Amino acid sequence: xxxxxxxxxxxxxxxxxxxxxxxxxxxxxxxxxxxxxxxxxxxxxxxxxxxxxxxxxxxxxxxxxxxxxxxxxxxxxxxxxxxxxxxxxxxxxxxxxxxxxxxxxxxxxxxxxxxxxxxxxxxx
Amino acid sequence: xxxxxxxxxxxxxxxxxxxxxxxxxxxxxxxxxxxxxxxxxxxxxxxxxxxxxxxxxxxxxxxxxxxxxxxxxxxxxxxxxxxxxxxxxxxxxxxxxxxxxxxxxxxxxxxxxxxxxxxxxxxxxxxxxxxxxxxxxxxxxxxxxxxxxxxxxxxxxxxxxxxxxxxxxxxxxxxxxxxxxxxxxxxxxxxxxxxxxxxxxxxxxxxxxxxxxxxxxxxxxxxxxxxxxxxxxxxxxxxxxxxxxxxxxxxxxxxxxxxxxxxxxxxxxxxxxxxxxxxxxxxxxxxxxxxxxxxxxxxxxxxxxxxxxxxxxxxxxxxxxxxxxxxxxxxxxxxxxxxxxxxxxxxxxxxxxxxxxxxxxxxxxxxxxxxxxxxxxxxxxxxxxxxxxxxxxxxxxxxxxxxxxxxxxxxxxxxxxxxxxxxxxxxxxxxxxxxxxxxxxxxxxxxxxxxxxxxxxxxxxxxxxxxxxxxxxxxxxxxxxxxxxxxxxxxxxxxxxxxxxx
Numbered sequence: 001x002x003x004x005x006x007x008x009x010x011x012x013x014x015x016x017x018x019x020x021x022x023x024x025x026x027x028x029x030x031x032x033x034x035x036x037x038x039x040x041x042x043x044x045x046x047x048x049x050x051x052x053x054x055x056x057x058x059x060x061x062x063x064x065x066x067x068x069x070x071x072x073x074x075x076x077x078x079x080x081x082x083x084x085x086x087x088x089x090x091x092x093x094x095x096x097x098x099x100x101x102x103x104x105x106x107x108x109x110x111x112x113x114x115x116x117x118x119x120x121x122x123x124x
Numbered sequence: 125x126x127x128x129x130x131x132x133x134x135x136x137x138x139x140x141x142x143x144x145x146x147x148x149x150x151x152x153x154x155x156x157x158x159x160x161x162x163x164x165x166x167x168x169x170x171x172x173x174x175x176x177x178x179x180x181x182x183x184x185x186x187x188x189x190x191x192x193x194x195x196x197x198x199x200x201x202x203x204x205x206x207x208x209x210x211x212x213x214x215x216x217x218x219x220x221x222x223x224x225x226x227x228x229x230x231x232x233x234x235x236x237x238x239x240x241x242x243x244x245x246x247x248x249x250x251x252x253x254x255x256x257x258x259x260x261x262x263x264x265x266x267x268x269x270x271x272x273x274x275x276x277x278x279x280x281x282x283x284x285x286x287x288x289x290x291x292x293x294x295x296x297x298x299x300x301x302x303x304x305x306x307x308x309x310x311x312x313x314x315x316x317x318x319x320x321x322x323x324x325x326x327x328x329x330x331x332x333x334x335x336x337x338x339x340x341x342x343x344x345x346x347x348x349x350x351x352x353x354x355x356x357x358x359x360x361x362x363x364x365x366x367x368x369x370x371x372x373x374x375x376x377x378x379x380x381x382x383x384x385x386x387x388x389x390x391x392x393x394x395x396x397x398x399x400x401x402x403x404x405x406x407x408x409x410x411x412x413x414x415x416x417x418x419x420x421x422x423x424x425x426x427x428x429x430x431x432x433x434x435x436x437x438x439x440x441x442x443x444x445x446x447x448x449x450x451x452x453x454x455x456x457x458x459x460x461x462x463x464x465x466x467x468x469x470x471x472x473x474x475x476x477x478x479x480x481x482x483x484x485x486x487x488x489x490x491x492x493x494x495x496x497x498x499x500x501x502x503x504x505x506x507x508x509x510x511x512x513x514x515x516x517x518x519x520x521x522x523x524x525x526x527x528x529x530x531x532x533x534x535x536x537x538x539x540x541x542x543x544x545x546x547x548x549x550x551x552x553x554x555x556x557x558x559x560x561x562x563x564x565x566x567x568x569x570x571x572x573x574x575x576x577x578x579x580x581x582x583x584x585x586x587x588x589x590x591x592x593x594x595x596x597x598x599x600x601x602x603x604x605x606x607x608x609x610x611x612x613x614x615x616x617x618x619x620x621x622x623x624x625x626x
């Protein structure tokens with residue numbers, strides 16, 4: 001079980017990294033979702049092999065219990081990750097509205113960087 | 125009862141943020157409430173600085189759950205110093221923001237978000253738990269993403285993307301590292317990790333974990349190959365917020381490097397310390413070269429943040445108690461100076477309506493006070509005695525010479541000279557030369573007076589650090605002593621009674 005999980009974590013991290021390095025906004029978005037889930041799964045796996053262990057519930061079947069702490073940790077991490085991904089969706093959408101592109105490469109084409117254009121006349 | 129106050133640096137800005145949100149649109153009352161809260165945070169943090177000097181750390185077990193099992197907040201001298209610097213920068217940039225924008229034009233979400241940012245920053249300083257540190261970072265980062273895009277215009281918004289993306293990758297790695305730390309040590313509490321890691325000398329898993337953590341914190345601090353997100357994103361911020369970011373955000377990364385490598389992980393990770401030293405040297409040099417190549421004030425200053433981060437991390441890389449002292453002293457000096465310089469940059473924008481150095485000018489004649497402030501802080505940044513930057517650089521370079529790290533010392537000295545050169549670029553462009561073309565110095569716009577006053581106040585603090593270096597150095601060396609005294613830290617945290625509940 002732990003080997004399959006390790007393999008899956010590796011795959012998720014690798015594929016997520018590859019997706020993030022693509023140019024299209026949608027792929028980047030899904031890449032980040034994969035990365036965040038890879039990290040969550042890694043933390044979950046740290047409660048060691050669950051085979052033959054029961055959930056830590058009061059009045060449960062007894063016997064060896066699964067370590068509940070990593071589960072509590074990823075519960076926090078999932079909530080944070082969800083919020084951050086929601087922000088990412090909005091940021092990409094706003095960039096699309098403002099810059100009329102869904103490709104990261106076109107975003108920075110033409111201008112070398114914003115540093116070249118200084119803070120211009122204030123609108124205020 | 126003192127222990128219960130450890131939660132105040134987190135709770136006060138949190139309450140302030142919520143109150144500011146509830147009060148709705150910006151009013152004078154709201155500004156007064158937030159300003160009062162910022163002053164309160166500063167006084168509280170200073171009280172911690174005095175009470176932790178030469179004493180053991182203040183430990184609060186939240187909810188009465190004992191140390192290795194529950195979450196603890198620990199305020200030692202280093203954390204107290206950082207808290208007070210954060211509160212001081214917060215207060216100064218807040219007042220600067222009040223001076224820059226009339227009440228009616230302030231974005232209604234700016235003040236609440238700045239306070240949420242303070243929650244994250246303060247929690248990062250006080251937490252005694254690796255996962256709680258992750259949560260603190262996320263609170264800080266999410267507020268910083270929101271502030272970055274809040275007032276950005278249609279053209280600048282894309283610069284938020286690299287900032288966001290790189291920090292998101294960093295967060296994933298941090299989470300993974302926290303999970304790995306739990307599996308290696310069976311705990312996430314700093315003191316317990318420090319205790320167990322001393323019994324696990326030579327375990328290669330600790331080296332791997334340290335490398336991942338170094339990657340994460342180096343990304344936050346803006347160290348060499350990981351700094352691309354910083355110099356392009358900071359200039360899109362409104363200047364008061366940019367001053368706060370410039371002062372505090374990267375220094376949270378430096379603080380965490382100090383905390384984790386100085387105290388939590390075993391001191392035997394020589395390879396990683398050397399790696400940090402080389403990354404620091406590269407950051408110093410490339411950061412200052414980036415600054416030389418820019419032609420507008422905030423761009424130059426943003427690159428300088430990176431260059432200066434190099435000095436602090438070099439102090440960590442040399443890794444003796446004395447070099448950690450130097451790094452802490454440098455952090456104290458740098459936060460004040462850097463925030464002031466960004467505020468001077470903001471004042472230049474108000475006076476000249478641009479900060480393109482080809483167009484600005486004539487400020488020395490119009491506002492000599494601002495010129496003196498800039499000159500003092502710029503020379504301090506470059507390391508001219510007896511200003512505060514000199515002592516920071518001196519301490520680090522002396523330690524480098526002692527250890528025979530000649531290349532690092534040479535790079536540090538060269539970066540200092542190039543710093544002076546790029547500061548002179550701003551001086552010539554904005555202050556000494558006449559303004560070109562349509563640009564006039566708009567002294568009739570009265571906002572620059574209170575803005576300059578805030579800069580003067582911060583400069584006085586910076587001068588006090590330079591002239592009273594002995595006092596500050598004592599404080600920094602006490603912080604470094606507490607940091608490296610693992611036994612005292614472990615016993616203070618693990619044997620603390622849950623004093624909050626009787």
